[in-house]
Amino acid sequence: MRNEDDQPEAERPAAAAPGEAETAQTRRAMLRIGALGTAAVVTVRPGIAHAAVSALTCQIPVPQSTQPNKWIKNNGDVVNPNTGNSYPPPSQPLSGEDVKNSLKYGTNYPGYTSQQTNAYNNYIKKLTMGKQGYTCYASLQSPSRQ
Amino acid sequence: MKDARALATALADPVSTLGLAPDGWTSLLAIARAERLDGSLAYRLADMPLPAPVARALEDARAQAEFGRTQALWEVEMARRALAPLGIAPILLKGSAFAFAGLPAAIGRVVGDLDILLPRERLDEAEAALLAAGFEWAKDDDYSQAYYRRWMHELPPLVHRDRGSMIDVHHSILPLTARRRPDAAALIEDSVEVAPGLRILSPADMIVHAATHLFADGDLAGGLRNLWDVDRLLRLFAAAPGFWARLDARARRHQMIEPVALALRLADRLFATPVEPRLAGHDRMRDTLFVRRLLARDGWGRSIRPFNRLGFYVRSHWMRMPPLMLARHLWIKARAK
Amino acid sequence: MTTPTYRTDFPQHCRTHPIDGMTLVFHRPSGATHFLDSPLPQMLALLAAKPMDAARLTTSLCATLGLPEDAEARAVVEARLTDLAGIGLVEVG
Amino acid sequence: MHGFDVRVGPISYRIGSAWAAPIAVLRRLYAGYPAPADGIATVTARIGPPRPWRRWIRPQVAIEGDHNLPDTVPMAFGHALLAIEMAMNMQVALGECRHLLIHASAVERGGKALIMPGDSGSGKSTLAALLAERGWRLLADEFVMIDLATGRLIPFPRAISLKNSAIAEAEARVADPARFGPHLSATPKGELRHLRPNAEAIARMDEPAEPALILFPSYGFEPASDGVSRSELFMRLTEGSTNYIALGEPAFDHVLRIVETIPAARFAYPDTDSGIAIVEQFCAEAGL
Known part of the structure; x- marks a missing residue:
């Protein structure tokens, strides 16, 4: 699962000025840069039988x-x-x-x-x-x- | 257990399973799974006194069938949402129709792809809407695209990018190349609305369509399951007065009188389905070839009778296209192997 | 053609559960399980209250989040509406 | 068709092979396992020639059974035992719909289960095999089964498949040579040898355990450990399961309960001994 550190450079938010930290945080929420990376919806996909057939x-x-x-x-x-x-x-x-x-x-x-x-x-x-x-x-x- | 006869008997007459030996049960389960009739069998034997391991296995099969039904109904809903804005009310076919309309044929049935029928002139709009809704061509090579559009009764199959589900969009129920010409307009005209924006075929047309599988898809893969549909549907519809006469009229209208007669005879032979004798006609020598093909499955679930199967495989393509095309088609498929 | 109106019956037919700042959803009709990151839960709540088109949803969402409404916010709302329609949690029209 | 019926935990197999030799090897490997209850096997797994002539001419082995996968490649006849193992796995992965499947190994001590999810190469099988020689009871290698009624772990102790360097480590620690299958070389997974779980694991295979700790091992890195967030744990357990979606809402409930109540961590380890030491330390902290 994608996490913060290997996120492509282009999408990393610009360092916000301290005063706007709060808005940046909300903006971040808005642009959904969250634990799941950029995907706002992550759907559980079935693991195709990799265990069964190597x-x-x-x-x-x-x-x-x-x-x-x-x-x-x-x-x-x-x-x-x-x-x-x-x-x-x-x-x-x-x-x-x-x-x-x-x-x-x-x-x-x-x-x-x-x-x-x-x-x-x-x-x-x-x-x-x-x-x-x-x-x-x-x-x-x-x-x-x- | 030399072939799938035991499965046909168990479905038609559940009590017959009471005498099964332990390895008989093992083979019956393997054959039922191979023919994708384990869900149907599980419901047929639901209230029989069964050995504990079999009871558990059939309970699991019922749970699996229930999950399949939920998936099938969701695919119907997503297709409806994609097509409703265009004012297109798709006619559901086969498993999806049975499941949505709650017909007995749906009980325990594995529903594969979603099959829908549309008026031919609405095909391009529907195709665009489904592509916009996330479906993609399963076969996007030029040969397949051209082949389906020109000769077949349906668009090339579409697979959903995320859900992985498949939808087949038909504008008729037999390929254009087949000698027989079902009346697609009549199918649509006689179709029945089962919910806002969703329709199914009339009962008689449903039987005619099920029979086309025995005829059009010729190689009879999944034939036993298809014939079980015919049995379940006939037992329900035949109760309505005048049904057999309507079925006779529709079969003639769609130039499908022989395939429907064949389906009735085979259902009678395999599942003791009560059928109208005049419509079914007398047994033919080659009926036995069909029966042997439909039961060509051994106790290990392996397909058997290879030459019988090969005969039906060649027949299926022969039905679909003139000889020259058949040679070219088989050549391309062989080269692609 | 008027811009499409979106509506939802969320959270009916769903099991929801907060987890790590996201909303975990089990959607019964499709049998699917989704993680919804913001602003999706907020969008669903607003649409559940009143069906809206993308423009009006953007306005009320930005108001709820205390954010300036601009073209970028509108683009994000449009993209997320497509995601929600794709998994069937939102219906068009 | 040569056949062999055997029960492994809740799965009662009928295993078939067009050739006699692989079945003879399988019988030895699964010596001591019970036969199916009431003599009724409800799952069929089999190997056979992909084409009729392949039975004799440069024989190849196709993986088949009640459930099949389209993309599998026939294997060399020398790897028939591996093909049988995969045919058995496939019937569980594609057919099991009573217990929730988690792709992991698991061992038990004091009624509590340690679950080690991870894809091949993470070392989960080796760790489980070696822990099972140090007083832990082997519950599963490859498929952990969760009972949807009770949430407890139902043992599925199939033979452990040891790969490459793990083979020598197990040979050094397992006294009874009869518990090992033949040495298979140049298989798609490299060097391979199967190890039969010990008598205790087989005797107590119907004794469930309470999941208590989940550890994600990563073999071949410097020792390190890290927490696993609940959302990532939920994703890893469900995406690694071949029947999570088919089991519907009960499966959602149980995975949610697991991620909410059971501690989870990941750890890296350069060699088996340090790996076992790290596991024992985690277990002590978690009260296993």
């Missing part, structure tokens, strides 16, 4: 297997081949173990550059329920969801 044995195809001959843009979008700053997808689905390490420690996927790794991770972060690999991705994160 996240490390699942895999994430990039992109969906129903999207043959597509490339991945650096922001994670699935685009046509040779689109600006996009890369060919990995030849094999990425293993849960590699994805977890790459997301946690920034390691590159074996055989791919850091730009490619970054593009693939942005694609993975956009996965939603129902998409291939979502269960695997969700089980990598919980419970310490960033």
